[in-house]
Amino acid sequence: MDGKNIKLRLGKSYGFQWLIYVLAFACLVPLLAILFYIVKAGVTKINWHFLVNIPKPVGESGGGIANALVGSIIIILVAAVIAIPIGIMAGVYLSENRRSRLAYWVRLCTDILQGVPSIVVGIVAYFWLVRPWDIGFIHHKGGFSALSGSFALAIMMLPIIVRSTEETLKLLPDSLKEAALALGMPFHRVIFKVVVPVGISGILSGVMLSVARITGETAPLLFTAFGNPYLSVNVGKPMQSLPLLIFNYATSPYQDWLNLAWGASLILLFWVLFLNIFTKVITRKWKVQL
Amino acid sequence: MITRSDIPLRVINSSPEAIAKAKARARRSFRQIRTENVFRRSLMIMGLLMIILVLGICLTLAWQSRLSISALGPKYLWNKVWDPVQDIYGAWPFLLGTLLTSFLALIISIPFSISVAIFLGEYHPKGWLPNFLKNAVELIAAVPSVIYGFWGLAVLVPIVRSFESSIGVVPVGVGIFSSSLILAVMIIPYAASLGRSMISLVPSHLKEAAYGLGATRWEVIRSVVLPYTKSGLFAGILLSLGRALGETMAVTMVIGNTSAIPKSIFAPGNTMASVIANEFTEADKPVYLSALIELGLVLFLVTIVINLIGKRVIDRFTNE
Numbered sequence: 001m002d003g004k005n006i007k008l009r010l011g012k013s014y015g016f017q018w019l020i021y022v023l024a025f026a027c028l029v030p031l032l033a034i035l036f037y038i039v040k041a042g043v044t045k046i047n048w049h050f051l052v053n054i055p056k057p058v059g060e061s062g063g064g065i066a067n068a069l070v071g072s073i074i075i076i077l078v079a080a081v082i083a084i085p086i087g088i089m090a091g092v093y094l095s096e097n098r099r100s101r102l103a104y105w106v107r108l109c110t111d112i113l114q115g116v117p118s119i120v121v122g123i124v125a126y127f128w129l130v131r132p133w134d135i136g137f138i139h140h141k142g143g144f145s146a147l148s149g150s151f152a153l154a155i156m157m158l159p160i161i162v163r164s165t166e167e168t169l170k171l172l173p174d175s176l177k178e179a180a181l182a183l184g185m186p187f188h189r190v191i192f193k194v195v196v197p198v199g200i201s202g203i204l205s206g207v208m209l210s211v212a213r214i215t216g217e218t219a220p221l222l223f224t225a226f227g228n229p230y231l232s233v234n235v236g237k238p239m240q241s242l243p244l245l246i247f248n249y250a251t252s253p254y255q256d257w258l259n260l261a262w263g264a265s266l267i268l269l270f271w272v273l274f275l276n277i278f279t280k281v282i283t284r285k286w287k288v289q290l
Numbered sequence: 291m292i293t294r295s296d297i298p299l300r301v302i303n304s305s306p307e308a309i310a311k312a313k314a315r316a317r318r319s320f321r322q323i324r325t326e327n328v329f330r331r332s333l334m335i336m337g338l339l340m341i342i343l344v345l346g347i348c349l350t351l352a353w354q355s356r357l358s359i360s361a362l363g364p365k366y367l368w369n370k371v372w373d374p375v376q377d378i379y380g381a382w383p384f385l386l387g388t389l390l391t392s393f394l395a396l397i398i399s400i401p402f403s404i405s406v407a408i409f410l411g412e413y414h415p416k417g418w419l420p421n422f423l424k425n426a427v428e429l430i431a432a433v434p435s436v437i438y439g440f441w442g443l444a445v446l447v448p449i450v451r452s453f454e455s456s457i458g459v460v461p462v463g464v465g466i467f468s469s470s471l472i473l474a475v476m477i478i479p480y481a482a483s484l485g486r487s488m489i490s491l492v493p494s495h496l497k498e499a500a501y502g503l504g505a506t507r508w509e510v511i512r513s514v515v516l517p518y519t520k521s522g523l524f525a526g527i528l529l530s531l532g533r534a535l536g537e538t539m540a541v542t543m544v545i546g547n548t549s550a551i552p553k554s555i556f557a558p559g560n561t562m563a564s565v566i567a568n569e570f571t572e573a574d575k576p577v578y579l580s581a582l583i584e585l586g587l588v589l590f591l592v593t594i595v596i597n598l599i600g601k602r603v604i605d606r607f608t609n610e
Contacts, residue, residue: 023405115597117536216434
């Protein structure tokens with residue numbers, strides 16, 4: 001072998017190795033830049049007054065984001081109440097019927113749902129719940145409402161919960177279920193008292209990930225929850241939420257509103273990152289495969 | 291209904307109390323079987339609900355866009371003018387805007403995401419620093435898109451504006467280029483995490499054989515690892531593309547929102563998702579609304595196809 005040639009090849013190898021190191025860590029630059037900038041811009045805006053007041057009209061300084069905080073919490077809770085039972089049961093169905101034809105289609109549709117653009121979910125929720133409709137004896141009045149926003153977000157939560165439930169339960173040994181069935185336990189009690197409690201860590205991680213995902217979703221809420229400058233706890237009426245407030249105020253020309261948006265961004269960002277990191281930590285602790 | 295045949299023979303001829311007890315037991319087990327069947331059926335219904343949702347989304351979009359499909363026909367998709375005031379609807383500016391932003395974002399993000407995949411899959415699969423990088427890259431996907439948009443508007447757009455004035459184009463800042471940059475950051479994690487798991491699946495005997503022949507590390511990566519994981523990396527890139535196509539908020543905030551056909555990559559424009567987000571609640575004419583929904587239908591179908599191809603490639607790769 002030519003000594004010069006091998007040096008060249010090794011040099012090339014090291015060169016590419018460093019190039020890859022640099023490019024890989026360059027991905028962190030935008031993340032850190034965003035974190036740094038949001039913290040810098042948002043941290044001075046947050047105080048008690050900011051958390052317990054609603055936005056002031058244009059021209060008055062001060063004001064807070066209490067309506068968006070309350071609205072976000074209500075919308076997410078309602079979405080979770082809709083999506084968690086359905087998602088877990090569909091996940092159990094998939095793990096119990098691995099080879100059936102219907103399960104194949106259910107799995108396919110879950111994959112499709114996971115990829116549906118959030119704006120499309122918003123459009124569909126608009127037509128199902130916001131538009132008034134009338135089929136014979138059912139008259140649906142419609143109108144923008146927090147409930148329709150929750151419904152749209154629940155559609156986005158479902159695939160994550162279904163897949164994480166299925167993946168977790170698939171890993172459980174069959175002997176566990178067989179032992180319970182052999183003791184004469186009815187099937188639904190085997191599921192609720194044995195299978196789901198054993199897999200609860202994985203299921204919970206999926207639920208938390210899905211909550212983290214929908215917390216920041218704006219597009220499905222644009223045509224459903226719509227936003228509301230006042231504090232409202234009525235799920236049948238329009239409601240403000242953190243991402244909607246950020247979107248509306250970030251594109252406004254008023255400094256006071258921009259300030260509100262920066263503070264809200266910081267709260268939203270930290271809440272979402274906290275949920276994600278918390279999920280990662282507990283999945284590692286519980287040794288869950290997601 | 292409990293019949294005689296449900297009661298074991300040995301109790302039939304015994305005391306009436308025993309018969310009553312046996313009947314009660316039989317009734318209980320019937321009830322149990324019934325609840326079990328109801329439970330199994332409700333599990334199935336929840337599964338069916340997924341199919342119903344997807345079909346419902348599809349049918350709702352198709353039904354609500356029927357007006358524009360029948361009034362405008364297929365030429366709607368390549369008609370170049372979008373002017374709702376004059377009742378002229380053409381989707382081409384938005385199709386072009388979506389394609390430009392998505393592919394530009396893909397081109398920008400591929401070197402970074404593949405580097406992360408190679409770094410984590412091949413060079414350093416273990417250790418605290420790779421672990422940190424892996425988690426941090428996954429957090430990129432967790433940041434809400436409205437925050438990307440806000441940050442882009444406040445930080446990135448001024449930078450792009452000064453860059454534009456330094457290369458001599460009209461310095462608007464907002465536009466296709468800015469949204470591509472934001473999108474490129476947002477889609478890195480999808481290709482990176484999939485690529486990482488694919489690269490770590492490369493059998494070590496293949497790599498060892500190449501090392502044994504005297505290949506350097508880079509040569510092993512280039513001629514063993516990358517060819518072996520080609521289809522997996524492709525799937526990861528497809529999934530990122532699916533994300534980029536449907537991304538709404540960040541793009542809406544930095545693309546500039548004009549319905550004119552973008553003349554260069556620095557010009558402002560609109561994507562399908564951003565035009566829906568902007569004009570949906572303002573659409574006052576039925577055809578206008580229906581034209582917007584048809585955009586949503588196109589978006590929905592395109593992302594379904596891309597995601598299904600990506601999933602199929604992944605399944606085939608991991609089953610091999």
